[in-house]
Amino acid sequence: MVFSSLIFLFVFLPIVIFTYFIVGKRFRNILLLLFSLFFYAWGEPKYVLLMIFSIIMNYLFGLIVDKLESKSALKKAVLVLAIIGNLLIIGYYKYINFIVDNINQLLGLSIHIEEVPLPIGISFFTFQALSYVIDVYRKDSHVQKNPFDLALYISLFPQLVAGPIVRYNDIANQIKERIINSQKFAEGIRRFIIGLAKKVLIANQVGFIADQIFSMDPQEISTSLAWIGIISYTLQIYFDFSGYSDMAIGLGKMFGFEFLENFNYPYISRSITEFWRRWHISLSTWFRDYLYIPLGGNRVTKLKHYRNIFVVWALTGLWHGASWTFVAWGLYYGILLTIEKLGLGNLLKRTWAPIQHLYVLVIVMIGWVFFRADNFSYSLNYIKTLFGIHGQGLIDRQALYYVHDYGLLFSIAILCSTPIINKLIMAIEKSTNKIIHSLIRILYIVLLILTIIYLVNSTYNPFIYFRF
Numbered sequence: 001m002v003f004s005s006l007i008f009l010f011v012f013l014p015i016v017i018f019t020y021f022i023v024g025k026r027f028r029n030i031l032l033l034l035f036s037l038f039f040y041a042w043g044e045p046k047y048v049l050l051m052i053f054s055i056i057m058n059y060l061f062g063l064i065v066d067k068l069e070s071k072s073a074l075k076k077a078v079l080v081l082a083i084i085g086n087l088l089i090i091g092y093y094k095y096i097n098f099i100v101d102n103i104n105q106l107l108g109l110s111i112h113i114e115e116v117p118l119p120i121g122i123s124f125f126t127f128q129a130l131s132y133v134i135d136v137y138r139k140d141s142h143v144q145k146n147p148f149d150l151a152l153y154i155s156l157f158p159q160l161v162a163g164p165i166v167r168y169n170d171i172a173n174q175i176k177e178r179i180i181n182s183q184k185f186a187e188g189i190r191r192f193i194i195g196l197a198k199k200v201l202i203a204n205q206v207g208f209i210a211d212q213i214f215s216m217d218p219q220e221i222s223t224s225l226a227w228i229g230i231i232s233y234t235l236q237i238y239f240d241f242s243g244y245s246d247m248a249i250g251l252g253k254m255f256g257f258e259f260l261e262n263f264n265y266p267y268i269s270r271s272i273t274e275f276w277r278r279w280h281i282s283l284s285t286w287f288r289d290y291l292y293i294p295l296g297g298n299r300v301t302k303l304k305h306y307r308n309i310f311v312v313w314a315l316t317g318l319w320h321g322a323s324w325t326f327v328a329w330g331l332y333y334g335i336l337l338t339i340e341k342l343g344l345g346n347l348l349k350r351t352w353a354p355i356q357h358l359y360v361l362v363i364v365m366i367g368w369v370f371f372r373a374d375n376f377s378y379s380l381n382y383i384k385t386l387f388g389i390h391g392q393g394l395i396d397r398q399a400l401y402y403v404h405d406y407g408l409l410f411s412i413a414i415l416c417s418t419p420i421i422n423k424l425i426m427a428i429e430k431s432t433n434k435i436i437h438s439l440i441r442i443l444y445i446v447l448l449i450l451t452i453i454y455l456v457n458s459t460y461n462p463f464i465y466f467r468f
Helices: 006-022 025-043 047-067 073-107 122-138 147-155 168-176 182-214 223-254 272-278 281-292 302-320 324-349 353-372 376-386 397-416 420-429 434-457
Strands: none
Touching: 006 025, 006 434, 025 047, 025 147, 047 073, 047 122, 047 147, 073 122, 122 147, 122 168, 122 281, 147 168, 182 223, 182 397, 182 434, 223 353, 223 376, 223 397, 272 281, 272 324, 272 353, 281 302, 302 324, 324 353, 324 376, 353 376, 397 420, 420 434
């Protein structure tokens, strides 16, 4: 079940909201837990047992780590076991086929195993469980002695499938006691509508164009068509991810939770360093706090510092998918971030602002080619076509068709990927004029109606193109 499905919007969510507000406060956590497990089991019933196993395992590890003496060898050993246990779960389900395939290619073997299906959201709930045990070990969070409350944290359906990655110490108090009022609930609805519109009205539409163009041989398309394809995917992946984060944050508010922001208009960045402070913030901070800093961060020799950057970004790429193209994508950013630290960042600051933005956009779009393509051969050929090295000339009729028929969609998407619209709405909402406020509410209602119409009429409604 996904948020942009009619079954979620018209059956699951209304039932959850109705029952949540009619039961007493003491039963709300149990209710949310049961609905969250049902939500996860809807698409893959057997994997809910895997999630329950993960919850029990990390609950026990948390209790043991909390009981042991600080900095003792046994306490460290238990933490290592907890990390290994969680990594084995994600390693088996997400990477076992990838590992076996590479062993076969490297050693010329023919080991065969059945294709292991990937449980939806496994990277997200595993990382959340890991952060809980590590925070208890560090004394950054109190141990959760109520197994049902910890289960709710790990399985809470608004952020279960595609994030954001919620740290336990950010919502530990909210699990016990949270503020729920009409204003917060209304804000949650508004945020959810915005995210749903991003997903359905923009991401799905530009995603359709990206799919069509990326299904073609890059050597058989024009340079302009290749750019239209990668611009489409650049917009799609942003509105897919940020739209889902908006919906998760909105749903959280409806039930009294406050989740941290996950996207902050990354395409307006002036450097790659800034881009990764704005893009998928919860993931970046997770790797920073639980891998980069424990490795020594930048408080080591320069050589080790750069090593830390490459280790983090190689694993960031691998986290996104079991493919060497994802690893290459991660290392690509490791190289760029290192170059910026070596001096390019200072040079960029003295450059004309539009040049800084153009630099980021071109670099990011080239990176998305590796992210979107299935193999290196396709990626390299596509990049060559982008820069006119081969392909079918500068422009063709198909490129003109997309510009003519989808120009307005591209313009709206590009405008909405900047803070301009949001700032305008915020400025209008500050007005004391009741008519203006009513018009804003009507605007959200219209947006919701348009989204539902698209969902009802469209047969093209995928969630995302890769599973975590």
